[in-house]
Amino acid sequence: MNLTIDVSHKDNNVTYLTLAGEVDAFTAPKLKDTILPLTKEEGQTVEVDFEQVNYMDSTGLGVFISALKSTKEHGTELRLLHMQERVYRLFKITGLTEIMNIDSTVQGGM
Amino acid sequence: MESFDFVEVKVPAKAEYIGVVRLSISGIANRMGFTFEDIEDLKVAISEAITNAVKHAYKETGEGEITIGFGVYEDRLEVMVADHGGSFNLGEIKEDIGPYKQDDDIEELREGGFGLFLIDALMDKVEINSKYGVIVLMTKYLHETEVGQDGDQISTSQ
Numbered sequence: 478m479n480l481t482i483d484v485s486h487k488d489n490n491v492t493y494l495t496l497a498g499e500v501d502a503f504t505a506p507k508l509k510d511t512i513l514p515l516t517k518e519e520g521q522t523v524e525v526d527f528e529q530v531n532y533m534d535s536t537g538l539g540v541f542i543s544a545l546k547s548t549k550e551h552g553t554e555l556r557l558l559h560m561q562e563r564v565y566r567l568f569k570i571t572g573l574t575e576i577m578n579i580d581s582t583v584q585g586g587m
Numbered sequence: 588m589e590s591f592d593f594v595e596v597k598v599p600a601k602a603e604y605i606g607v608v609r610l611s612i613s614g615i616a617n618r619m620g621f622t623f624e625d626i627e628d629l630k631v632a633i634s635e636a637i638t639n640a641v642k643h644a645y646k647e648t649g650e651g652e653i654t655i656g657f658g659v660y661e662d663r664l665e666v667m668v669a670d671h672g673g674s675f676n677l678g679e680i681k682e683d684i685g686p687y688k689q690d691d692d693i694e695e696l697r698e699g700g701f702g703l704f705l706i707d708a709l710m711d712k713v714e715i716n717s718k719y720g721v722i723v724l725m726t727k728y729l730h731e732t733e734v735g736q737d738g739d740q741i742s743t744s745q
Contacts, residue, residue, distance in 0.1 A: 499606060501602070501605050501606060501609075501634055501638070502602040502605055502634070502637075502638040502641060502642075503602035503603045503605060503606065532609070532627075532630065534631045534634045534635055534638070534702075534705070535635055535638070535701035535702045535704075535705055536638060538701055539701070563624075563627050567631070567705065570705065570708050571701050571704065571705070
């Protein structure tokens with residue numbers, strides 16, 4: 478019921494966030510505090526690896542909406558990678574797949 | 588009178604307990620024979636309802652309790668989430684819900700407005716009573732013949 482966030486740098490311009498666990502109202506604030514400052518560093522691309530995220534709800538969607546807004550303001554980029562089918566479905570239902578850069582190789586498909 | 592089992596869980600109105608309630612619903616729904624996909628839907632729906640109740644409780648007093656009731660029927664699970672605090676403006680909330688549309692301005696995107704919309708999308712029936720505090724009552728049916736996640740798949744087997 479926790480979320481671990483691992484931040485690493487693939488190269489100078491790419492910050493790689495590996496998430497593992499659950500994103501809900503309890504863990505979302507920590508995620509937001511980690512991801513938002515990264516989207517404000519000019520020229521940066523923030524990649525988020527969702528492979529080990531086994532639960533997410535609207536509080537998580539809210540974090541990625543703020544992060545996306547921040548990238549538009551600061552000229553940075555956000556990419557969401559390796560999303561499990563269940564998590565991807567929430568982005569789909571809410572129409573956010575239209576505006577988010579989400580890796581299309583969805584894991585654990587039906 | 589239709590018979591059913593009733594399970595009640597009471598938790599402090601704090602975000603750290605949302606995961607605990609998710610485990611409860613997962614256990615009950617699994618016991619009833621819901622599919623993996625339906626159980627995931629139930630987990631999201633109940634978390635959204637509790638998140639709303641927690642936010643509300645926090646705004647009012649920073650404390651309080653949330654009562655969750657599970658009505659276990661032969662063909663369905665009824666979930667009740669009661670936040671016994673004041674009431675929020677439902678008309679206002681309903682106006683705010685709905686999926687993002689491509690012609691919406693990105694600046695106008697709601698960062699916290701998808702909760703009720705998701706409950707509605709993931710459950711079969713949702714009712715809200717705001718007479719005494721706010722009570723969300725949501726129902727999901729057990730489908731004996733599974734027709735796929737979005738109900739839009741056609742089986743080719745005879």
